[in-house]
Amino acid sequence: MSSKKEINEDLVNERRKCNFNIQEVTHIIDGGVENTLQRKKIEDVALNGGASLDDVPEECMNLRERYENALRKSCVYANILRNELLEITGIENFGTPVIRRTGDAFFKDISPFMLHLGMFVPTIMGQCTAEQQGIWLPKALDMQIIGAYAQTELGHGTFIRGLETTATYDPKTKEFILYSPTITSYKWWAGGLGRTANHCIVVAQLYTQGKCHGVHPFIVQIRDLDTHMPLPGIKVGEIGPRMGFNTADNGFLGFNHFRIPRMNMMMKNAQVLEDGTYVKVARHGKLTYGTMVFVRVTLVNEASFNLSKAVTIAVRYSAVRRQSELRPGSAEPQILDYPTQQHKLFICIATAHAFQLTANWLWHTFTVVQAEMRKGNIDTLPELHALSSCLKAVSTSDAAACIEQCRFACGGHGYMMSSNLPYLYSFVAATRTYEGDYTVLLLQTARYLVKAWEQAEAKKIVTPTVAYLNRCFDTNEKVAWTNSPEGIIKSFQAIAAGKISLCVKNIRQRIKTGMDYEDAWLMTTVQLVSAAEAHCRSMILDTYWNEMQRLTKTSSDNVKMVLYQLTTLYLVYWALEKSGDLLRYTSITEGDIDLLQKEYEDLLVKIRPNAVGLVDAFDLRDEILRSTLGSYDGRVYERLMEEVQKNPLNKVPVDPSFQKYLKPFMKSKI
């Protein structure tokens, strides 16, 4: 056993073997040297006081203790946030992922303030007029009020137009009356709502002058600011234990003719005048869904970050862990030496990079579209919606699958809560569902793709992200296969185009047999989801490859080499995964697939010596990783043992329940 300060010998050797400059890769992942310095500064400020603040692991506490503990830490963290961090980033960068990431050093599960920061504040920024922002924003940023985002109801989450909560305008008092007419109309799921929030955004059907104008957002005070008692007419509480998010106090909320002032309707996109006249301000009907688009964009970043944590844990552990023997009597190898283990893990490193670069690109696209919309141009919104929908769906789904693979890679110890892998998995698994379910969002992208196909068919130029459709349109022949990064990307575009084409053909055929458009669409949805996924994969491959080429232009040779190997691994991995589609839509042969398999296995061998260096390059501080298996020093077994000492069950040698139950049971006669 190594002494406390020592770094595990195997990890020392791994770091010695690494042949590239780790810092250079860190800068690429962070988006430049300046960003790395800024991140480190933010981490230093946020974590200086020793962020964990837990004597007993969160998972050893009961529900009440966990909530109270999470709230206590949230207050400590929020003080650092509002007093120090916002000064560094500037208020306009309040939602920067770097700030959000420091939170993980405080919370293994999640902060009850997460939705206040992640959705309540952004909705005020995106859905309120300047005058309303002037009222709400300073209070929200200073956390004098704490908010949640209550859209989903017991009966509806996906189908927002089906929400049942009503907000009926009363011109006599110049108020809206909020009402929950049915059990299914109760708000359900909103994070922070159950115990913490005193305000929330409520999405409700707006009625004025006897007419329903569809769903609109309102800002509603639900609790007394002093006593925290629910206000008369409000029924609010916690929805109960769930797979993750157990310290987020997800809540339910019902209204019994609860009145709010007219100006509490968020009026940037639509207004109700004092006399009850409804005025539509926005030029696009779906701008009220703006917060969801924003969060979907940020979730691609979240997918990358959480995956980078999981794979850092699993790769370091795999370097420390020794198991089995390759030949009788030989020393036990590091499990990282097994190609099957490399197959599980290296794709996770590459996926984290692919999603990080895609997230950066998507964020840039989002800011450009926002700027255009501020000028009154909404033409690029449908493309952004299609993009953010599929990228959110695929990145969260792949990240969850990869994190689970990292857990498999850590054997039994990966199943321990102290490894942090179960927390990471349950957190990311939820992201596949919330903010738009996987299937539902891919079908949104599919709508866009079918329209784009029809435009290409009519010889019109389509938007940049589907420009390949113009090129692929006339090809009835299979695309010629070439085994190169560009060749693989082109082939994935051919797969996407082929699948979209087939969907359109099948919809049309079904209509010919007498089906109406809705039924024909419905019957084709399995294929439509697959087409949207294929489109998304071609986008990710293209973005990852081209961005990495751009970002490594001035890098040192070894950095160029290792990142080239990783990017190629990603492309080849997906070519092999989708070999059936390649056989269908390109001229690839079985022999070509054999060559790809060989190339893939060779890449695993080439990447192996740099594996630990590659995860070190994520530069994740131990406080943020929070894992017995994944710390920088590799003291895996020591940390597992130390964690055991913190388990309250081990505080006494004999559990009191022995006298109460076990002893009487053992002594009782059958």
Ligand SMILES: CC/C=C\C/C=C\C/C=C\C/C=C\CCCCC(=O)SCCNC(=O)CCNC(=O)[C@H](O)C(C)(C)COP(=O)(O)OP(=O)(O)OC[C@H]1O[C@@H](n2cnc3c(N)ncnc32)[C@H](O)[C@@H]1OP(=O)(O)O
């Ligand atoms: C310091 C800390 C800072 C940050 C923290 C960082 C990260 C994390 C932050 C927070 C996250 C933490 C926790 C989050 C917890 C989860 C919160 C939630 O889940 S909130 C609830 C979210 N709910 C959903 O996402 C519901 C999903 N459903 C929908 O979006 C819609 O109902 C639908 C499926 C899109 C359908 O809507 P609708 O029926 O109205 O529309 P149609 O299908 O008929 O389509 C008509 C037309 O409109 C287009 N369209 C739809 N949506 C949009 C849009 N958003 N923008 C633009 N256009 C849109 C659609 O494509 C159609 O177009 P057409 O084909 O007709 O041209």
Ligand SMILES: Cc1cc2nc3c(=O)[nH]c(=O)nc-3n(C[C@H](O)[C@H](O)[C@H](O)COP(=O)(O)OP(=O)(O)OC[C@H]3O[C@@H](n4cnc5c(N)ncnc54)[C@H](O)[C@@H]3O)c2cc1C
């Ligand atoms: C941890 C967590 C936190 C959350 N936090 C919040 C919050 O803070 N605020 C908030 O408002 N909400 C929140 N939600 C709710 C979340 O946004 C919804 O659960 C999510 O949008 C999915 O909607 P649903 O539950 O209605 O699923 P459903 O729509 O009922 O989905 C069930 C199944 O039906 C399928 N399905 C549904 N519609 C279609 C369709 N049109 N075509 C094909 N298949 C379909 C789906 O693919 C899925 O397989 C949270 C959820 C979770 C899990």
